[in-house]
Amino acid sequence: MITAIKNNSLLDFENELSLILNTYSDEIEKAKKIIMFIEDILKQLSDWLKNHAFETVQDEITFFKEVKPNIVAKLIFYKEVLLLIATQPIDKNKKVKHFEKKLDSINQFHRKNREFIKYIKSQSTQFDELYFTRKEYKDLILNDCIVINQDAKLCTSHDYLLAKVIAYELLALHVENRIDNLNKSCSIMNIQFNSNLHWTAKKVDLIELIYALHESKVFDNGQADIKEITHVFEKAFQIDLGDNITRSFIDIKNRKSDQTRFLNQLQDALETKIENDLN
Structure with missing residues (x-):
């Protein structure tokens, strides 16, 4: 060896x-x-x-x-x-x-x-x-x-x-x-969602969104844990993000450019919609 x-x-x-x-x-x-x-x-x-x-x-x-x-x-x-x-x-x-x-x-x-x-x-x-x-x-x-x-x-x-x-x-x-x-024993794991929605974008995009929402403190006055938020999104959109949350966020941070790529795409899409509706 x-x-x-x-x-x-x-x-x-x-x-x-x-x-x-x-x-x-x-x-x-x-x-x-x-x-x-x-x-x-x-x-x-x-x-x-x-x-x-x-x-x-x-x-x-x-x-x-x-x-x-x-x-x-x-x-x-x-x-x-x-x-x-x-x-x-x-x-x-x-x-x-x-x-x-x-x-x-x-x-x-x-x-x-x-x-x-x-x-x-x-x-x-x-x-x-x-x-x-x-x-x-x-x-x-x-x-x-x-x-x-x-x-x-x-x-x-x-x-x-x-x-x-x-x-x-x-x-x-x-x-x-x-x-x-x-x-696993937390009540959030047992929440039943009736939605038929499926997340069809990239997993890393959803992770970028989850971190943005967590850091914006929009849930429970900022007291919600990142894991709890993640589980809700997994249940709601029928997607398994696995154990790659932190690793994916590290990759997001280490992007050479456009670190908030997905959030920027969301902003562009919404602004385009608003402009089209106004015209």
Whole structure:
């Protein structure tokens, strides 16, 4: 497996990870086994990196941009999951708040690192050599502060940050799913709708609309939860938005242009209707 990873292939790693996931049913035990597995992999990679010189700059970029961050991301993710489980309260309502607080911190992280996330999402490469190669002398102002206390042979200025980006996207989906499960007993889930309307636009368009309504505080004087609003729309328009709410909103935020694309289309359509009626 290590040989495959050294050759910039994550296939063996993902296969081993799947084996562990399928072997253990207990969530805590599963997370602990995965953490031990990944830490062992990273220790072996660290020993290798201390004496390794990549044949080309592109090989080094590929390793620190595509291979290592995806391994470290899984470690961050499962450590976060363990911490969430260990610190969750007993009361159900308090559990929901517990997980919502984690979602808030994830969103804060995304806001803080918005430009870097845009760089990654847009598949840009112009700063790859700066971000994802090991150089003995770099402008520390450009570096993530965490690398100052790390061995420069083992990391670059941004590979750990990229790992956190990947991990937090996984964590956001995980936390949203937990909140969904906790809210299943809420009365909103049992509301019966008689409408035959079906949402036929894109799911991401509906998600954009839901977030706009939530942020406008038009329901319950702004006290309505985003999940509650989402469930109402799912029931009303017979659509399953799944676990992709937060992830889709992250994609909306990271659009290069026209971030409120669907809302702009709605405004244009209504203005056109008004103009046509007046003529």
